[in-house]
Amino acid sequence: MIIRIDFKSETPIYLQLSNQIIENIANGNLKPGEEVPSIRSLAADLGINMHTVNKAYSLLKQKGLLTMHNSRGIVATGSHIAEDEKNMSSVKKALRPIIAESICYGFTNIQLKEIIDELYKDIKGGKVDE
Amino acid sequence: MNNIQLVFLAILWIVIIFLSSISPVLLRSSYKFGVPLSSDQWKKTEISQIIRKSIFMNIIVGVVLALSTFIIQWFSPSHFYFSAITVPLFMTANIFIHIRAHVRIKRQIKSNMADQSATQMVAVDTKFRRELSLLRMWYPIPFIMIFLNVFFIAWYYNDIPNILPIHHDASGKVDRYGEKSVGMVFVFNLSQLFVTIIFIMVQEAIIRSKQNLNIKFPKISSEQNKVIRYKQGIFVNIISILLVISISFIQLSFIQVIDSMISEMVFFGAVLIAIVGAVMLSVKKQAMERKLESNIGKSEIVNSVHDEHWKGGIFYVNKEDPAIFVEQRSGNGFTINLGRPTGWFLLLLPFIFGFTLFLFARFV
Numbered sequence: 001m002i003i004r005i006d007f008k009s010e011t012p013i014y015l016q017l018s019n020q021i022i023e024n025i026a027n028g029n030l031k032p033g034e035e036v037p038s039i040r041s042l043a044a045d046l047g048i049n050m051h052t053v054n055k056a057y058s059l060l061k062q063k064g065l066l067t068m069h070n071s072r073g074i075v076a077t078g079s080h081i082a083e084d085e086k087n088m089s090s091v092k093k094a095l096r097p098i099i100a101e102s103i104c105y106g107f108t109n110i111q112l113k114e115i116i117d118e119l120y121k122d123i124k125g126g127k128v129d130e
Numbered sequence: 131m132n133n134i135q136l137v138f139l140a141i142l143w144i145v146i147i148f149l150s151s152i153s154p155v156l157l158r159s160s161y162k163f164g165v166p167l168s169s170d171q172w173k174k175t176e177i178s179q180i181i182r183k184s185i186f187m188n189i190i191v192g193v194v195l196a197l198s199t200f201i202i203q204w205f206s207p208s209h210f211y212f213s214a215i216t217v218p219l220f221m222t223a224n225i226f227i228h229i230r231a232h233v234r235i236k237r238q239i240k241s242n243m244a245d246q247s248a249t250q251m252v253a254v255d256t257k258f259r260r261e262l263s264l265l266r267m268w269y270p271i272p273f274i275m276i277f278l279n280v281f282f283i284a285w286y287y288n289d290i291p292n293i294l295p296i297h298h299d300a301s302g303k304v305d306r307y308g309e310k311s312v313g314m315v316f317v318f319n320l321s322q323l324f325v326t327i328i329f330i331m332v333q334e335a336i337i338r339s340k341q342n343l344n345i346k347f348p349k350i351s352s353e354q355n356k357v358i359r360y361k362q363g364i365f366v367n368i369i370s371i372l373l374v375i376s377i378s379f380i381q382l383s384f385i386q387v388i389d390s391m392i393s394e395m396v397f398f399g400a401v402l403i404a405i406v407g408a409v410m411l412s413v414k415k416q417a418m419e420r421k422l423e424s425n426i427g428k429s430e431i432v433n434s435v436h437d438e439h440w441k442g443g444i445f446y447v448n449k450e451d452p453a454i455f456v457e458q459r460s461g462n463g464f465t466i467n468l469g470r471p472t473g474w475f476l477l478l479l480p481f482i483f484g485f486t487l488f489l490f491a492r493f494v
Contacts, residue, residue: 003253008251043452045340
């Protein structure tokens, strides 16, 4: 798994980090049960404060995408149920303002669905967002 | 001072002046005097002028110091090696020249304003250390050797002569003797232990220091860095074992088991292998970097990430960063994060070791 952090980006570092880990789980680069690097070593590689990495990992643990494993540290969570009420509501909640914004720009329902299809394919195929 | 020693000193000086002059510009293709620059930028006349002047200044200072050392050495009746003072003096001057060039190049870039566009990105391969950590399997070897060595010497301790030579004059004749003591005999093994610990530190630096991947082609550059580091690691392990062996030989000659000629030959052999190996590895690293550049096209991205933490382009000081070891920007090795107390401790460690050895040999 390659992680890229842009220090000049508007997006905070912990979000860049968590977004990329999510994408890597989504495209299968980070398999369920596979461990992510330790907080210290990732922070050292990126040259950032350990709190920042910790923040990203806690966010993902909260979302249920990462879990603590007794012997292997922090690992990607095994299986998810799409119908899980909590997951469903969190996805809806995250999408809502984005869809609202798109409607403001004048996107139609069909256009939006096309965008979603395209992004879904990109992410699944492991295409990196430049 | 005889002729052979003079020739040896001359070669030493030439090598030091040469390496210190080229390393800030040649060893890392994307940095000049520790400033991240694209080739368009450093070929600009103002900047290339600063670079040329600084190299020239370094050579002049070096040559002047070298010549004055030789003159003093030639006319002085003492056997003191004056290079022991002038070489560190030259190194210090070299650092000042480096910082001066660094600051001036930076100012030049700032005044041109062209490079507000420099990216500040880091790419990290999360599996970078999977194979590299295998290098740690070498660690027990020198310890086992030291243990066997201590065991062997302790077994024959009573057979060691009671009066031992402890000082030689410049021509190699013994001019002082001392009475046998545990400290005097086993100080060699303690120094083996310290050498091993320092080499483990170097090894850890190779394994742990920042990946420094090309942000456009992280996968390729990760593979390549891994290969280079693995080779460096094996090299460091071999040198560490060779040094332990040569210290054993020196100990054997000290307790009059073998002739000192043999131990000297083993020691210089080890040093020679170390120097040749280091040069070869450095050349190999350059070649691989060039090859990567020609394969993926020279990347014109200027990556100024963590720039504000590189003081003078030489010292890395970053309190936030938990990393202790980082790859040098100017030169071909590793440096220590001086923003961390552990970094300072590691820097002092060789001195602590040296002092301990002195006390041990003297008073135990």
